[in-house]
Amino acid sequence: MQRLRFPRLPPGLVPAPAPPALLRTPGVLFGRREFVKGIGAVLLALALPFTRLRRVYAAARGRFFTADELATLEALCERILPADGDPGARDLGAASYIERLLTAFDRPVPLIFAGGPFSNRNPFPDNSTGTPSDKRPRDAFRRFIRLTGAQRLRWQAELLGSNQVPGAAFNDAAAGGPLPGLRQMYRDGLRVVDTAARNMAGAAYAALPSDQQDAxxxxxxxxxxxxxxxxxxxxxxxxxxxTLEGCFSLPEYGGNRDGRGWALLGLEGDDQPLGYSIFSRATDGYDERPDHPMSTPNPDELAGARALSPDGERIQQSIMALATAVSKFFGE
Incomplete structure (x- = not known):
């Protein structure tokens, strides 16, 4: 059989070989497993409705909510605790707290119970001088505690629903039915809110002014x-x-950004291992911290008691009125 002969190019016209990276196949570039997983994700995405596609994308980023769901949730949380000169629920990270709770079992140790005994927000005391030292403990609150079998079963039922967790439905009949899972409750609730907003006001809930959101x-x-x-x-x-948990609980749970929720309430959060009075070997006694003396009504009110905010004043008046009414009722 006669061989085909191709014309030879002059030496100067011979194309240079492509760089090695350009000759690699996708499987070589990413590794076989990553390539197969990537192809699988693409094929799965093509087969999914658009809403589910958004959820797949959110899950790939380690999230539970889609971007639209998260926007609706943040707007709802903000209506529970709106910003009014002080930070509101959006700035305090309430939605992040909720998402972290709903994805607690996405990690080897579920993010349910924070550890301890200390965060790193305060230093160790220097007992030789009775003053704060330069050393801080590691943030042990970030190391969550492993759950017992019973705790795991209970919290999985709380998040997924008792009828979705093997062994968790033993009490459903006596308790009046299955325990609804929080994950599905949020999915359904956010969908209802956004659908109602579009039907009633012609726009997504997150895009509406606050008065329409409230209505x-x-x-x-x-x-x-x-x-x-x-x-x-x-x-x-x-x-x-x-929302309230997310605004005022430990920052390690995902909300209360930078402890600003505590500051909103006039709280300082956890104060250990430093505390407010430090034992001093030099004086053989406990010394007050100059910046937080225990001999004042409140350790952080060096210049005297701070005035309550208008909201705080109304709350105080309500408590006093209730106490007076109860006292009169029992006094009569």
Whole structure:
């Protein structure tokens, strides 16, 4: 059989070989496993509806909520604790706290119970001088505690639903039915809120002005969101509870950014291992911290008691009125 002959190019016209990186296949560039996983993700994405595609993308970023769901959640949290000169729930990270709770079991040690005994927000005391030292403990609050079998079962039922966790439905019949999972409760609740906003106001809930957001949330709270049989709480009830937890709990749980929620309440958060009075071997006694003397009504009010905010004043007046009414009732 006669061989085909191709014309030879002059030496100066012979193309240079492509750089090695350009000759590699995708499988070589990424590694076989990564390439197969990537192809699988693409094929899966092509087969998914758009909403589920967004959830796959969110999960790939280590998130639970899609961008639209997160925007709706942040707007809802902000209506629970709006900014008014002080930071609101959005700035305090309430939505991040909620998402961290709902994805607690995405990690080897579930993010349920923070460890201890100390964070690194305060230094160790220097007992030789009775003053703060330059050494700080590591933030042990970031090392979460492993759950017992019973705790794991209970918290998985809380997040996923008792009928979705093997062994968790043993009490459903006596308790009035399955325990709804918080993850699905948030999925459904956010969808209802955003759908109502688009139907009632023609825009996504997060894009509406605050007065329209309040009106929609109030309407849904009175008509659509009803308490479930197990918790006795509606979606709005759960949202309020988690928003407040996210604003004022330990920052290690995902909210209360930079401890600003504590500052909003006039709290300093955890104070150990330093404390407010330090034992001094030099004086053989306890010394007050000059910046936080224990002999004052409040350790951080060196210049005298601070005036309450208008909200704090109203709360105080309400408490006093209630106490007076109770006293008169029992006195009569």
């Amino acid at each position: 929609i949330l109030t309407t849904l709270d009175r008509t659509v969101f009803t308490p479930d049989a197990r918790r006795g709480m509606s979606f709005v009830d759960v949202l309020i509870q988690h």
